[in-house]
Amino acid sequence: MQQGRGRGIAIDDDLPPGRRALTEGLRELHAQLVPPLLPVRRLAERLTTEKDPGWDSSGVYRYLSGKRVAPEAFIRKLYALAEKDAGGGADGLKPLQFFLDLLQGAERKRCGNCVRLRQEVRELQGGLAQAETETSVLRSKVDELHVQGAGLEKALFAARQQAAMHLPVPHPRGDRQVHAQDVAAAKQIARRAQELQDQGDQGAALALLRETTEVLTPAESAATLVLLREQQQKQLVETLIHIYGRDQPEDNVIRVALELHDYGLLDDAGAVLRAAVK
Structure with missing residues (x-):
């Protein structure tokens, strides 16, 4: 702790350089007052006016000791008092801008x-x-x-x-062809199943049919059976009939049977119904 020029006011040794320079500058202005180095309480009284009542002795002490960076308003007010007390010797004062520059330097250091x-x-x-x-x-x-x-x-x-x-034309006893919206998915399933069959992967072909029964509509399932029949994939047809009749709800099985009946595949219609009751 270093004793400063202010009467009874010490400056911390570890103050940042910018804040120390500002504190020394404020003490320099303090020394210009008459009488020099007024006690903090007296200085606070001189700084405080009806229009500017915001300066108390504790705040003034913190500014002169460097514990707090003085605001610009305080510096201007202290400078005005020093200029007033200097009278004819005011020319010896450093310009106000010098002290405002010290404030800028102190604020830069404070915001490291x-x-x-x-x-x-x-x-x-x-x-x-x-x-x-x-x-x-x-x-x-x-x-x-x-x-x-x-x-x-x-x-x-x-x-x-x-x-x-x-599309394949059903047996002459049938009264319509497979609708396009029914066959779109059916063609993909039948084509893929035939590819797997041709590759000798019977298990994969059967697994494909088993999975598709969960997502195909009855109309699409019937269309798949029609296409597989046209491709002469007898084993795949029989597997699909068995899986569908066994796993699907009764309403779906009946709808598939009716669709197959309309396509002229009467035997397959009967087979899917029989699979449902086994």
């Missing part, structure tokens, strides 16, 4: 983390800008996917219409 904080703010702003850019890119991709989805729907509709032109 400001550079780091500003850098963090810039990084956060950069991250926010990047997030906004990524969000914009994602929105563009979503819009693009919507467009692609609409295109796929049109392509699927066209494929169904094209498929309807090449």
Whole structure:
């Protein structure tokens, strides 16, 4: 602790350089008053007026000891008193700007983390800008996917219409062809099952049929059976009939049987019903 020029006021030895310089400057102004180095209580009384009642002795002490950085208003008021007391010798005073510059230096030292904080703010702003850019890119991709989805729907509709032109004709006793909306999924299942069968992977083909019975509608299931019959995949047909009749609700089994009846596959219609009651 170093004894300063103020009467009975000491300055901490570990004050940052900027704050120490400001504190010494304030003491220099304090020494210019008449009488010099007024006690803190008397100085506070002189600084306090009806228009400016905010200066008490404890605050003045903290400013003159460097425990707190004095605000600009205090520096201006102390400078005005020193200038007034100096009278004709006011020319010997350093300019007010000198002391205001000391204040700026003290504030810079007081905010030793400001550079780091500003850098963090810039990084956060950069991250926010990047997030906004990524969000914009994602929105563009979503819009693009919507467009692609609409295109796929049109392509699927066209494929169904094209498929309807090449469907197997049922037995003459049947009264209609397989509808395009029923056969779209059926063609895929039947084609894949035949591929697995041709590759010698009978187990995979049967597993495919077992899984598809959970997702196909009765109309699609019937269409799959029709296509498999046309491909002469007897074992796959019999397996699909057995799985469907065994695992599906009664209403679905009846609907499949009616569909097969309409396609002229009377034996298969009866087989799926028998599988349901075993």
